[in-house]
Amino acid sequence: xxxEPKKDVYRIxxxxxxxxxxxxxxxxxxxxxxxxxxxxxxxxxxxxxEFNFIGFSGALQALDGNQADGMIAxxxxxxxxxxxxxxxxxxxxxGIQIAVKEGNDSxxxxxxxxxxTVGAKVGTxxxxxxxxxxxxxxxxxxxxxxxxxxxxxxxxxxxDAMMDDYPVIGYAISQGQKLSTPIEKEVGGxxxxxxxxxxxPELIQMFNEALKEMKRTGEYDExxxxxxxxxx
Ligand code: GLN
Numbered sequence: 001x002x003x004e005p006k007k008d009v010y011r012i013x014x015x016x017x018x019x020x021x022x023x024x025x026x027x028x029x030x031x032x033x034x035x036x037x038x039x040x041x042x043x044x045x046x047x048x049x050e051f052n053f054i055g056f057s058g059a060l061q062a063l064d065g066n067q068a069d070g071m072i073a074x075x076x077x078x079x080x081x082x083x084x085x086x087x088x089x090x091x092x093x094x095g096i097q098i099a100v101k102e103g104n105d106s107x108x109x110x111x112x113x114x115x116x117t118v119g120a121k122v123g124t125x126x127x128x129x130x131x132x133x134x135x136x137x138x139x140x141x142x143x144x145x146x147x148x149x150x151x152x153x154x155x156x157x158x159x160d161a162m163m164d165d166y167p168v169i170g171y172a173i174s175q176g177q178k179l180s181t182p183i184e185k186e187v188g189g190x191x192x193x194x195x196x197x198x199x200x201p202e203l204i205q206m207f208n209e210a211l212k213e214m215k216r217t218g219e220y221d222e223x224x225x226x227x228x229x230x231x232x
């Protein structure tokens with residue numbers, strides 16, 4: 001089904017570094033599952049997009065402040081966010097997980113995080129989880145704006161652990177980052193494309209129509225397969 005766009009160009013806000021969903025390749029071009037899915041959806045439905053890769057919390061703020069019409073950033077659909085945003089059908093199943101520097105054998109459970117520092121990106125599901133469980137486990141949370149700072153802090157030993165979406169940690173490990181994931185992941189976290197509540201409904205419709213078609217033709221699997229090989 002073809003939906004009519006209502007704007008000449010839709011401004012899309014996204015994360016700045018969230019491989020394999022959005023990241024810069026060797027030619028400094030942004031690629032990734034989110035980028036490819038939305039770019040393809042725009043081609044299929046005949047609408048124009050302009051990406052702005054400004055970081056996760058920046059992307060949320062852009063949407064809130066009407067500087068963006070839509071946001072795609074491995075954003076998890078949850079009840080709290082549904083109060084402020086309308087989401088597309090879910091396009092990826094994720095979950096969050098603790099990671100430590102490879103070789104750090106002192107952390108094997110959440111209880112082992114007592115007295116330790118744990119990092120997360122501002123405004124994310126991981127940050128929310130850490131805030132919720134801070135008193136229970138007795139760690140201190142450190143916040144980062146971007147993933148590169150967060151991952152560097154764990155590798156450099158400035159923090160003891162971090163929490164992020166497991167496909168993103170898995171991708172980092174597959175790319176040679178020296179991290180391990182000693183604690184079972186928290187399930188959930190369906191990713192959705194989002195607009196500000198009540199705005200640009202046609203954008204969500206166009207994405208949903210294209211997503212359905214990409215799943216039907218196998219193009220969805222082809223796009224994901226460009227970045228994620230057999231479960232890692
Ligand atoms: N899925 C997580 C969330 O929605 C993290 C997204 C991200 O860091 N880009 O909070």
